[in-house]
Amino acid sequence: MTTAVAIQPNMPRPTPIPIAAARPRKQRSPSGKENLVTGKPVSNTVSPVANIRTRKERPCDACRRRKSRCVIHEGAVLCVLCEFHKQECTFVQSPLPRKRKVVDDGKRDSPNNQKKSRSVEAEPPPLALPTPTITxxxxxxxxxxxxxxxxxxxxxxxxxxxxxxxxxxxxxxxxxxxxxxxxxxxxxxxxxxxxxxxxxxxxxxxxxxxxxxxxxxxxxxxxxxxxxxxxxxxxxxxxxxxxxxxxxxxxxxxxxxxxxxxxxxxxxxxxxxxxxxxxxxxxxxxxxxxxxxxxxxxxxxxxxxxxxxxxxxxxxxxxxxxxxxxxxxxxxxxxxxxxxxxxxxxxxxxxxxxxxxxxxxxxxxxxxxxxxxxxxxxxxxxxxxxxxxxxxxxxxxxxxxxxxxxxxxxxxxxxxxxxxxxxDSEEVHAENERGQILFAQMIRLTAIMAEVMDTFYTQVAIQDFANAGKNSTRLILDRAKPVQIKLKEWFAKLPASTRMDASTNSRLSSTGYLHLAYFATEITLHRRIVQSLDPSTADPYLLFICRSAAKTRLISAMDFVNRLKPDHLQAFWYFASKINFTLIGTFGSLLWATAPAHEEAEFYKTRLREYRWTLSVSSKRAEFLEYAVQMLDASRAMLNNLAEKPSLAQQISSAGVPPAAPAPTSSMGPPKSQGQQLQSPEDVEMHEGAELRRYPSASSFHGFANEGFDQIGASATGSRQGTAEGSAVGDTSRSN
Structure with a gap:
């Protein structure tokens, strides 16, 4: 005897949705014009009694005479051809005798012949459920x-x-x-x-x-x-x-x-x-x-x-x-x-x-x-x-x-x-509503992401940036501003039910894949900016602003991953999530590889090591994260070939200026004021020296300060909040 057992979850998850046995359906007439198929009326004088089929594969008399396939649509009175020719559709004549083909004894019982002899229109047997509920x-x-x-x-x-x-x-x-x-x-x-x-x-x-x-x-x-x-x-x-x-x-x-x-x-x-x-x-x-x-x-x-x-x-x-x-x-x-x-x-x-x-x-x-x-x-x-x-x-x-x-x-x-x-119960109904909002928001975010791809990653765009030469970064920033504004507005208007701090009521929550997709979109945008930077030719102020904004995005994304709970990790993740987690590590590796100084490179190295540990622990609840761990290891192997970067002290000494502090930690500091650029070695000395005094040892280095980022009007997010309500891309293009 089949025994139904109710599912009792051992983790935060939605309660089961019982699907009871169907009650007898009542016959009703169609209601609502939206559910009717309208068209030109066709007059039929044939009684529907003439079309009652008592066979599975019997064609009507007219189709048998024509040797044509007899098709009757569901709910139709006449077969397709009889309706087309406006004639009766009857099933009263006996089948015509058939001429059998000679089949070799060795092939008569072959599987192919048995398959062809089976009727393709026969109604398959129904699926009988072992229990009246899906459980x-x-x-x-x-x-x-x-x-x-x-x-x-x-x-x-x-x-x-x-x-x-x-x-x-x-x-x-x-x-x-x-x-x-x-x-x-x-x-x-x-x-x-x-x-x-x-x-x-x-x-x-x-x-x-x-x-x-x-x-x-x-x-x-x-x-x-x-x-x-x-x-x-x-x-x-x-x-x-x-x-x-x-x-x-x-x-x-x-x-x-x-x-x-x-x-x-x-x-x-x-x-x-x-x-x-x-x-x-x-x-x-x-x-x-x-x-x-x-x-x-x-x-x-x-x-x-x-x-x-x-x-x-x-x-x-x-x-x-x-x-x-x-x-x-x-x-x-x-x-x-x-x-x-x-x-x-x-x-x-x-x-x-x-x-x-x-x-x-x-x-x-x-x-x-x-x-x-x-x-x-x-x-x-x-x-x-x-x-x-x-x-x-x-x-x-x-x-x-x-x-x-x-x-x-x-x-x-x-x-x-x-x-x-x-x-559905009220709880299930509320869960479905949250899911529908999440689905709709993902569609809107995808449209913005598609604009990022069209703006920066098409062959036409790549050629435009190549033709711009030394001005490629400024061209990218100009094109980035409109799409960055859309991305910031999308995040600001997110419904409360889709935010990461929304209550899950001990149920699984898939909001993680939406926010991860947001960070992946931002990283895809900033990644293109960082790729265009050339320390040998770029304006030092522009270089600082772009790398500072990119660092802020990376820290926000990594801290988002740190805050994921079992309610999020064990939920459904959209197919792109596996790669989106990987893109965070890829972006960190890019910033490490392009860091102008040893101290900054060590900072990204440390953060990537922490990020790998977080993914390894989280993969116990979400196995697909193992892929991101493997990709991080592959990137780390590539970075083994990276040449040793000079320290900040060495860079200052090579410029003929003695270092302002014995243990420098940052490659550059915030600008002196909004819109002011660092044009001379004296300016570099002043601001780098101030930054060195601010961070007297490598162990106290926590990344670039946010002051410069805030001064240009960006909505910077603290590394422990991780809300990432926007970046400075649009403002960097305006200030330059």
Whole structure:
């Protein structure tokens, strides 16, 4: 007997979301114009009684005479061809005799022939849940499959990207399907028009898709078997893993229509995308050991799940649907995932599905519009952050991106066809709201980060800076000011629920990945400035200001990592976080390598050693941080080849001026006053000597003082606060 066991967390984490057994659904008429598909009405005189099918693969009489494929859309009365020819669609004639082909005895029972003989349109058996709730269960035999008719499941035929047996492909303006010619076609009440190559699906007056059958794609008949294999690998813990997914990952990465998925799963729907379900299980397995009711059982084979998911995803790309993008995005969130090619494939598939378009006025269900926007923006973020961490060109351009900004309505779940559902508790509802705000803020930050990449890291920008020669730093500062202002304003306007000091109520909090992405964006900006500095030709004042601002950013980022709590470390981290942690160390190594004096180099060396220790300790709770540790070690190995830097005392002595203190510690001090530059050796002597007297020994050196940074109007942040509300980039360009 299967026993349901409630999940009791042994760490700060959200409480489980019970998903109760579905109550009988009441028949209701569609309500709300936004959930209806409007189009030109088509008069039908055929009684619906004539279209009651009592077989699984029997074509209608007319299609049998034509020897054509008989397709009836969900909820339709007539098959596609009979509706097109405006004729009766009956099933009264007997099958025509077939001529059998001669098959060699050695090949008759081959697996290939058995596979081809199987019907590709047969309804797969439903998935019977071992328990009425999605929660951890004791081991039990695989569930017995029971019959479930299509009438017991909500119809997805009105959707564009989630139909069960056909997929859509966007028809662009320059394609052979001219929009004027498409307008001459006759569209039925479903906004569809059938012709020899497929079915046209019009979503508004301008955009149109062609709907193609899944059965004509490779290995479509094996999807049900693949899904069964996925369930067998995690059985009987599939429901418990879904519980983990929806309370740990989904709130801050809401790319799945939660209630629709849960109700379909609970109702026994067996038409889920195998790579999507596998991706959800794979991510949830990262929290397996934290669950007391799962930790005692053998962990399912994640490597086997990944192999199945990868193979089935490549096949699903031949019949792309929204679930294809969802599956790919989830697989890319794995801590060990690092696939640039998969990201580019998903961008192409997203364009094929029309995710780059504005769907706000399309004749599709309202909930599907919101789902499409969430998936579109998740794909946008995947492309932009992949571009940053790989240092390669983005594939999404603003000129071809028409998706509207996300809003609260895009997260609604109503109108998916299920009359009854289990309402979330107030605590779960509040957690979902926090996650939605976090998701929306990450989208806005990504747009700013994309502007940084476009401004400083494109081939055109690189050539511009090279052509500027000695003035490259000033050119970079001029271009940096507008984007730095946007970054500062974004941080200042962050909602209270997304700040690091916001109360977590002993629940896991994913706000860490948002703030880490902010520091990565700032570092990416300052990194380009530091790379352009040349101590032999740069203005000493400009050199001081730029390196001081960069140091402030580095200290703030490192202290942010120091303050991460278990609530943050054990939560879901966005895929780019592994590299973003590494970028902090890379930036520190860059400042070490370019430090003009031995004392400053030693300061960065010490901070990097502390940062590595912090990452090593934190990796016990977040294993993906091991990658950042390894990259830090690799950078340290490269720095072994760095030539020994002269001390500050030696630099002053070489200028013919005796040192002002016996134990200098800083390469330069703050400027004398706002806007005043150090132009002569006397100026250098005066300010460096004052700084030396201020820091009499190397052991007391704590980095550059913030006075000079504040004097130019920057909003410097203390090293122990780490809020990093902005930097001095814009002001440095103004003061010079």
């Amino acid at each position: 951890a269960t004791a081991p039990s035999p695989l569930p017995i499959q029971t019959s479930l008719t299509n009438q017991d499941l909500p119809h997805l035929g009105e959707t564009l990207g989630l139909q069960r047996r056909q997929h859509s492909r966007y028809i662009g303006l320059s394609s052979p399907f001219d929009s004027l010619l498409i307008g001459l076609s006759h569209f039925d009440t479903r906004n569809e028009s059938t012709f020899d190559l497929g079915t046209l699906r019009r979503v508004n007056d301008h955009e149109c898709f062609i709907m193609l059958p899944d059965e004509n794609t490779q290995d479509y008949a094996d999807e049900a078997d693949t899904l069964n294999l996925v369930e067998q690998i995690v059985h009987p813990h599939g429901p418990a893993l879904l519980d983990i997914y929806f309370r740990t990952i989904h709130p801050s990465f809401p790319i799945i229509q939660k209630h629709l998925f849960v109700e379909r799963y609970r109702s026994g729907d067996r038409t889920f995308s195998p790579p999507l379900v596998a991706g959800m299980y794979i991510l949830a397995l990262n929290w397996w050991s934290f669950d007391p009711n799962l930790a005692g059982y053998p962990k399912p084979d994640a490597a086997r799940l990944e192999a199945i998911a990868t193979k089935s995803l490549s096949l699903a790309m031949e019949r792309p649907k929204l679930s294809t993008i969802q599956a790919g995005l989830l697989l890319l969130q794995r801590p060990e995932a690092d696939s640039w090619s998969l990201t580019t494939q998903l961008v192409a598939i997203g364009q094929e599905l029309g995710l780059h378009l504005d769907c706000s006025g399309w004749s599709i269900p309202l909930w599907e519009r919101g789902l499409r926007k969430r998936i579109a923006w998740a794909l946008y973020m995947q492309d932009k952050w992949s571009s940053l961490i790989h240092g390669r060109p983005s594939h999404i351009f603003g000129a071809n991106w028409a998706v509207k900004a996300i809003n609260d309505d895009d997260f609604k779940e109503e109108g998916d066809g299920y009359e009854t559902r289990l309402e």
